[in-house]
Amino acid sequence: MSNSVLWHGVYPALLTPFTQNEEIDFDMFKKNLKVQIEAGVSGVILAGTLGEASTLTAEEKFDLLKAALSTVPEGFPVILNIAEQATKVAVEIAVKAKELGATGLMLLPPMRYKAADEEVVAYFTTVASATDLPILIYNNPVDYGIKVTLDMFAELEKYPTIQAVKESTRDLTNVTRMINRFGDRFKILGGVDTISLETQLVGAVGSVAGLVDAFPAETVAIYKLAQVGRLEEALKIYRWFMPLLELDIHPKLVQYIKLAATAEGLSNEYVRAPRLTLVGEERERILKIIEDARATRPTLPDYKNL
Template sequence: MKVNWEGIFPAVTTKFTADDELDLQMFETNIKAQLEAGVDGIILGGTLGEASSLMDDEKDTLVKKTVEIVDGKVPVVMNIAEQTTKGAILAAEKAKANGASGLMMLPPMRYKADDRETVEYYKAVANSTDLPIMVYNNPVDYKIEVTLDMFAELAGCENIQAVKESTRDISNVTRMRNRFGDRFSILSGVDTLALESLVMGADGWVAGLVCAFPKETVAIYRLQKAGRIEEAREIYRWFLPLLELDINAHLVQNIKLAEVATGIGTENVRAPRLPLVGEERAHVLGLIEEGLKTRPTLPDYLNL
């Protein structure tokens, strides 16, 4: 299935049972809620998906199950976060074999590769597969930035098609457009900068709080795309205190609590992560409760 790198791509959480097994029933409930809300793709195995704690066979299961659930409605994108080029190539092969339509790729993990090494890493994987690739550019969390000069080198790989822009520098959207035009699709990767990025010309949003609030997230995107910026802004202003739960070290626990509150998830995380406790838990629950209490009435955004 072709990946059109445009619109809302939830970076979905991985659901676990209380016995630390994959909870495929609740996972399916959440994916169906995303599809009903009108998302444009599903991303598996990102930070929110607790990728670093997943076993290889679990990743295989998640891709296969998601492909089955979406049934061709939207593309399924698998994140690649590997320590070696060999491992990344193998992960790309497995993702394709399991039915994924595209890849999201972080730079090499653990080892802080320099610019040349990072470019060669992306090129090697891109040249090993025909799956389309979105570069995950998040130097804040992963300490390696894919610069404009590096993107210029990667432009020769036709299947490197998009960037998840998570540098926290809103002007990077304009810098990418000024230098490359439409060569790369740009998707905002920071919930608290999403509407700003879309207004500045980003093509989409790799979203986090969408896991709990899919309709509100898609509504913001669709409204701004239709030029109804004021309506999008009002929903976004309501959403912002919740979106800030995504830019936090405990984003997985935060968002899973929100999924519980909206009935499409569980709180279970995989150790070493632990559920929130004490004042932190009370604070997050308070934000979620206030958000639910003041939840906006949405227009018919799917028919704009």
């Protein structure tokens, strides 16, 4: 089994930039990826919610994986998200991801079916048994309708490939419950931008971030400062960041974060239908939040050497 993912630090849920005719813009994808690496992220996650997984074909996800692997330094973790309806298809993607060189997988519960607890556990464990890639379970009952409970994690505990959880329940006490029950068996990564610092302070060892797609240095700086106890400095950046972080918890988070990344030269605004690009008052309102933040950007300490 691979131990090449430490599950510590910041893991961007990367955007999938598109051209105007809805083809993947690989040049922009690689540009953003390189900036993330330069900022000091610990790995990247492809084809998640922010990556518009719901409108990508399996082949396109593999193309993104190949593009990322051809861009990152050797050994840099590249995680492919799996969000499928059928267990068989999820297994096929996991096997193919391993063949192509993925470092790990993020795994959502079954899509488009409100599975019972035992069905979700069976889905996860079937995929985990089919690959030796390390797996990050995405626990997001707010957006996906299924909560992975502590009792379900007790079933998953037996599978060594299931190593971490993206904690997106939005219930900070759940982090403490997980640690009280399982110790450090599951590495906990915060999954909600607006409580990312709080999640870290109660025991998360990293985060899967959204606004990092536009502001990687600030995201990593907050994590690193908090890690070494320089909380006052972390809080100052975090408070500046909060109006932007709130863009991550809206149904149009893809459009909002793409607009922010576009302002930073790291994406374009194009999305794939049924999503539509922002227009009119909404676009102007979101753009003002972005521009106000860019105009008051804090000076960062030398966070890479903390």
